[in-house]
Amino acid sequence: MAARWLSKEEQRAWRAYIEAVRLLQDALDAQLQADADMPHAYYEILVRLSERPDRRLRMAELATGTQSSRSRVSHAVARLEERGWVRREPCPSDRRGQLAVLTDEGYDALAAAAAGHVAAVRETVIDPLSREQLLALADASRAISAAVEAMRDHGVRSRATP
Template identity: 60%
Template sequence: MSGVRWLNAEEQRVWRAFMTAVTKFSEHLDRQLQRDSGMPMAYYEILVALSEAEGRAMRMSELAAVCHSSRSRLSHAVARLEKEGWVARRACPSDRRGSIAELTEEGFAVLEAAAPGHVTAVREHLFDVLSGEQLRVLAEISRAIDSGLTVECAKAREELAEL
């Protein structure tokens, strides 16, 4: 393909090292949560988001955005969390089409029990293996990647809205 800026050998090494590290780290965190708390990382992220929201409740559409999830995937996950008794769903009083997910007391207790193991895994495999300077650079790099993707995602949403 003409016009494609192919990766050179060094860029290929960086790209593959980055993807390997991110994938292994994510898989490790997911396995730790499954083993110690009986939930996948995606469920933990939902519980965390709700625990940090005002009143421990959030509109489903907002929760999907916060968790970087599609609405259908989030709805499926929340349905599973409802079956566990960790989340309750209710109608949105200001918009009948919308619904609100709320963290239950049982869900908060499950989150509190899961958090120490999760934080330990994050600390051991991210913060403890990097120097202070590496962490500063990682934060800078992460913000740059996020910023570029945020702009790209906003453009994509605008294009979809025009269809």
Template identity: 50%
Template sequence: MTTRWLTPDEQRAWRAYIAATLLLEDAVDRQLQQEAGMPHMYYSILSVLSETPERQLRMTDLAERLKITRSRLTYAVQRLEKDGLVRREGCPTDKRGSTAVLTDEGMAVLERAAPGHVEAVRTHLFDHLDAHQVAQLEEIFTGVAEALQGDETRSTPEDVPWRRRSPKSCS
């Protein structure tokens, strides 16, 4: 098999992507740690749960939406449970499954953390882009995510897999 080396343009783009994503994740994580006392991953869990019906989601579906392993999610949810921000409930229709539920306290913490988080994302990313670049960014990363998930068909932004999937019900 012949190695398909990156062209100089591709190498520069790859290195720019790596540098930007590492720096952006570090800046967002640092802001959330300082202002909300939690890492970005925990904020993301609370945020996803806040956007679901009844603020709950099966753990497997939550892991899929967050693009993390179930074991990593379990560890994070255990910590959030200790802090009273999330609770886990068994799934009555699937004894092996469990559901993560955002508590009222978790919702209050999320509501306090959200303005600072949004400002950090805006400051560190979107303030450096114009509207056309924002659209390009969405198109590029939607395509990459679909390819990595094995989705051969191109979707409109409203139909990307993590937006169109309806969670499995436990009832």
């Protein structure tokens, strides 16, 4: 397979993208860590749980919902449980399964964190972009997500040839 490089324009675009991604992630992580003492990944777990009427979710659903591995969620929920923000329950319909349940303390922690986090998101992403830009960003993002999932599934055609 001939290695096809990026054009100057593609290169510039790609770098602008990952640069923004890194800066943003670090900034949001730092903001949440400083203001709410939790990493962004934990925040997202609490958000997903809070959106459920019964405030509970299977571990696997939590994993797919937050685009993370089962192992990550398992470790994270263990930590959240130590803090009393989440509790585990056995799943009635499948005895292998576990339900992560958001506790009242967890809900309070989320409520306390949310305003600051949303303000930061607004300040760094929503407000600096026009509506068209934001929608374009979302479109491009969906295309990227689809492509990543496609690559994951069909097993990376372009793997380094051994």
